[in-house]
Amino acid sequence: MTWALVFEQLLNGLQYGVMLFLMAAGLTLVFGIMNLVNLAHGSLYMVGAYLAAAATQWSGSYLLGVALGLAGTLVVGMAVEVIALRTLYERDHLDQVLATFGLILFFNELIAIVWGRAPLYSSLPPWLQGHVKLFAGSTYPVYRAAVIVVGLLVAALLWYVVTRTRLGMLVRAGASNRTMVGALGVNIQLLYTIVFGFGAALAGLAGLMAGPIYAVQPGMGELILIQVFVVIVIGGIGSIRGALAGAIIVGVVDTLGRAFLKPLLGTVIPPTAAEAAGPALASMLIYLLMAVVLAVKPAGLFANR
C-alpha cells in the first residue's frame, strides 16, 4: 500500500464525489424550489448515459454524442415534467415518491426494450484515453481527470448561479412558496419546467460521464441514486454547498473504504475473516457514516430548511 496508490484512490474518490455532486445538486435544486422529491432522477442519469453512448456510436463523434446526450436528457426531463409531474407539486411526499417510483419502472423497461439488458459499450475518443503524469512518477487516467475538472467547473458555475442570479436567490430562500415566486414577476410553470430541465441536464451529464467508467445498463440510475440520498442527508437538503461537501465526503469515504478496508482489517484480524468482513463493511461504510452524522446533526451539516 503505497502513497501513490492512496493518492490515486483519493483522486478516484474525488471523481466519484464530483459525479455524486452533479446528481445531488439537481435533486436538491428541484426539492428546494419545487418541494418535489423525484425518485426518477436516477432514470435521467441513465437516459443521459444511453443517449450519449447511442449518439456517439451513430455519429462517430464523441463531442457530438455528448452534446446530443445532454440535449436529449434536457428534452426528456422537461417532457416528464410537463406530462407527469405537474399534478404532483401539490401532493404530499408519499404520493411523489410512489408516482416517481412508477416512472422508474417505466424508464428501466423502456431502455431495456430499445437497447436490451446487456451492458452497453461506451467508447472514448483517443484524446481522452491514456494517462496523464502526476508527481513522483505516478499516473492517472486522462478521462477520470477530465471528469474531475468538468465536475468542479460545473460546481463553480452553480455557485455563480446560486449566489449571483435571481434564480439563485430563489434557491437560497428555499422558495417553494408559489405566491412569493409569483410576486417576483416570474412565470411559475415555465420556471418549474426550466429548473427541472436543468436538474435533468445535470443528471444526464453525470450519466454520460459515468458511461465509460461504470456499466451502462438498465437500473444503473437506482444504484447511484441511493448514494445521492446519503449525500443529501449528510449535506442537508436544499443546500448546494451541502451537496458538494456531502458528495466529496461520500465519494472519498466510499472509494477509500472499498480499496483499503480489507487490507487494513487484514492487519488486525485473520486474513480469511478480513476477506469476508472487508467488502461487507466497506459497502456499509457510508451508511454508517450517515447514521453518525444524523446522530449529531439531524438536519445535515449545512441544513437550509
Next chain:
Amino acid sequence: MLEVKGLCKSFGALRASDGIDFHVAEGETHALIGPNGAGKTTFISQLAGDLRPDAGRIRFAGEDITALSAPKRARKGLARSFQITSVYPGFTALENVALAVQARSGHSFRFWRDARSDPALTAPARQVLEEVGLKERTTVLAGNLAHGEQRQLEVAMALATRPRLLLLDEPMAGMGIDESQHMIGLLASLKRRQTIVLVEHDMDAVFRLADRIAVLVYGRVIADGAPESIRANPEVRAAYLGEGA
C-alpha cells in the same frame, strides 16, 4: 403557580419576546392582551414548550420547567388550547377527549383492549364533554363540528388532562356573538376551579373574566394589573387605539 422571569426570544433581528416577566397566582385568571404582532403567540409557545427561549426562566408550581419538552410539561399539568383549532379531525369528539384522558392516565402501552369502549377513558371524557356543552355531539367527527363547537372541544381536551394551569390561546377566535357568550359562560364556570392564562382579543370576555390583565406590546409587558387600572392606563389606550377597551 406560574413564574416567568426575563423571557427573551429573537428571530433574527426581530425581538419577539424582550425580557418578559409574568406571574400567575394559583386560582387566578390572568389575561394577556396586545395588538397583533405583539408576540403573544411566541410567548404562549414558549410557555407550552414548543419554542425554546433564548434567555429567561419559567417556573411552574415551584419547579423550573424551562428545559422541559412540551409533552413533559403537559404531563406536569400545563394544558393548552390552540389559537388555530388543532384537534383530531378524523376522530369523534368523544375519541378526541378520551385521548386526552388516556394521555393523562399515562398507561398508553396497552395493545389489546379496545380503547374506544374502555369506561376508564370514556366516562371521564363524557363528563368533560357535558361540562363544555358538547353532550349531544359526542359521536360527531371532530372535523364535522361547527367552528364554535371545535373551540369548545379544544377547551375540553385541555380540561380532560386535569391540568393545574390552563393556557387558553384565543379560545373565542372566529366565534359569533352567541357562541362567544356561551364560551364566556363556560370559562366563567371554570374560573372557580382553575388557574388560567387567557390570551384574547375579545375585550368583553377579557374584562368579564380576568382578575389581572397584562398588556404585551412589541415583546414587552407595558402594563400588568387589575382591569380598572389597565382600562385607565394612557399607554395602553395609546397602544390600543380603537380596539374598544
Next chain:
Amino acid sequence: MRSRLIPWGVAALLLVALPPFVIALGAPYYVDLVRRILILAIAAISLNLILGYGGLVSFGHAAYLGIGAYAVGILGFYGITNGWVHLLVAIGACALVAAAIGAVSMRTSGIYFIMITLAFTQMLYYLGISLEVYGGDDGMRLKSKSQFAGLVDLRDPVAFYYVALGVMLLFVFLTYRIVNSRFGMALRAAKSNDARSRAIGLSPYPYRLAAFIIAGAMCGVAGALYANHTSYITPGLMAWHQSGEMMFMVILGGMASTAGPVLGTFALLLIEEALKGWTEHWQVILGPLLVLAVVFFRRGLAGIFFKPDA
C-alpha cells in the same frame, strides 16, 4: 365491527375453498400463486401498521422480508431446521434491526425519513451481496424447509397454503386489536395531529418506535414464510423495488384500514400476473399504471367498500 365480519367471513371462506377447487380443475399452479400473494399480504399488513396507521413513510420495509428469509436460510445452512427456532430468530433479528434503524431514523421526519429508511435497507442489501459464504449476489438455496415436527409439513403445498392463510388472518386480527387499543389510538393520534398529541402529553416518538419494531417483526414472519415458499433466498428481496412494491400494496388497497393491505396485495400482484402473461416487458405498462393510480386513485380500494378508520 359487526358489519365487517361478513365480508371477511366470505373472503376467508373463498380462500379456504380455493385449493380443492383449483386442484379439481387441474390448475394447482393457483395454489402457489395465491399462497405467494397471502405471504406478501402479511408483509403489507405489517407495513400498513406504520405507514397507514402511523403515517411513517418507511421506504425500507423490505429489509425485514429479507432478514426473515435469511434467518431461515442461514440457520438451515448450519443445519438448524426447527421451524420454531426459525420463527423466533426471524422475529428477534427483525425486532433488533428495526429498533436500531428506527432509533436513528426517527430523529428525522418528512423527506429525510424516507431517504434514510431507504438508505439503511440498501445498506443491508449490499451486506447481503457481499456475504459470499451465503451466496452473495446469487443468493442461496434452501436445503430444507422449516420443520414443524408433527404439526404440519410445509412441503405439502396445500398444507403450506393453509398455514399462510391462517397466519394472514391471524395478523389481520392482531392488527385490528392493536390499532384500536390505547397504543394504537396514541399512534394514530400522532399521525393525525402531531402538535396536538404533544400538547396533551403524548410524545409521538416512543409509540412510533414501538410500532416500527412490531411491524418489522411481523414482516420477519412473512420473510420466513417466503423463504419456505420460494426455497431460494436472494438479497434482491431487500432491494428497494420490493419496498416500493410493498408501499403500493398498502396505498392501492387503502391506508389505515384492516382490509386495505390484503386488497391491495391481491390487486397489485394479480395485475402483475396478468401483465406478465401478456408481455415480458410488463413493467413498461405497470409503471404508468402506478403513476395513474397515485394521481387519480388515492383513497384506495378499501375506500370503495368500507369507511376509512381515520
